Amino acid sequence: MNEQLRTLDHFKASAIDMAVRFGPKVVVAIVILMAGYLLGRWVGRMTERLLRRLKFEAPVRVLLVRAAHLIVFGFFVILALQNLGVELLPLIAGLGVAGAGVALAMQGILGNVAAGLTIIFTRPFHVGDYLSIGAEEGEVLDVTLFSTTLGHTDRSKVIIPNRKIVGEIMHNYGSIRQLDLSVGVSYGTDMEVAYRLVTAILAENTRVLKDPAPVIAVSNLGEFAVAICVKPWVNVPDYVAASGEINRAILETFRREGVEMPVPQREIRMLGA
Template structure:
């Protein structure tokens, strides 16, 4: 019984000694972490206002703000550990070795992150733009650190890793696209009348934009027809519908005005032979 009481007294004495020795340091470490949390929030708010001025997308702003807060809190955590007397050099060396191994195992992911940051800060395209790249095209639906998502008119989605985008030739149409409709009329057609009708059709269609002005003219002189070029501008969302509407209206209008839409034809002459 006396031995048990003696052991309990020793434990109490040791605990009291550790509290006296490390209690103030632990309190200071907690205070440092609290200050780091507050500074991280302030840095996050400041960075948020800065990124809003740079017109970055909301998901990207949120991610960068979180990263900044974590970095600030990590810096103050290191200060707190140093205050407790913990040796950081062996810990940092170990983390460095582990980090190198992780980096080798995650080359593809890290490559996507680096490419994502490049896209975020260089801004070659924005959400809502229509782009063509790496044999894919579509409307930008989402930009993240790891990938970029394109939307097609058939409601499907294409997810492209960011490392496949950076360094490639990019065709960015913005938020409008130009149609390229070719109409072949016979050589006997009054071209001025046909072009005037096309201009009226474009003006009546609500999907066709007034600015930029549509491009209308004679594209080429083919074997069996005069090819008219009809190239108005429309919003990305109305591209497919506008193609169908304009083709249908042009066909009906030309039929009503007796303008023949040419088709491939050949003239064959039979030469008689004398007996």
């Protein structure tokens, strides 16, 4: 019984000694962490305002705001550990060795992260732009640290790892695209009439942009017809729909106005043996 009482007294004395020695340090460490969290949120809000002024896309803003918050909070975590008397050099050395092993095992992921940071800071394209990268093309729907998502007119999506984008030849159409249409008319057609009809068709189509101005010109003198190229500008989401609407309007208008659109013909003569 006496032995148990002495053990309990020893435990109480040790607990009181630990509380006296480390209690104030723990309280100060908690205060430091709370201050770091609050300061990190304030820095995040300031970063958000700055990035909005610089017109960064929403995914990029979220990433950079979180990074700023974590950096500030991480600095205060180091201060809290130092206040508790934790030796940081051995901890940093251990983290360095572990980080090297993780880096070797995650080369592909880290490559995507590095490429994602390159895209974020160089900004070769924005959300809403229409890109062509290698065999893939589409409208940019989202840009993250690891990948970029392209959307097609058939509502499908292509997710491309960022390391497949950086360093590749990229065609950025921006937010508008130019249609490349063509219509053939006979050599006897009054070209001024054909130009006037096509111009009126484009002016009536609400998808066609007024600026830049459409291009209407003779593109080829073919064997059977004169080819007129019709190249109006439209917004990226209207590309497919506008193409169909304009082709139909040209066909119906030319038929109504009597503009001949010849089809290829071959004359075959049979010679007697």
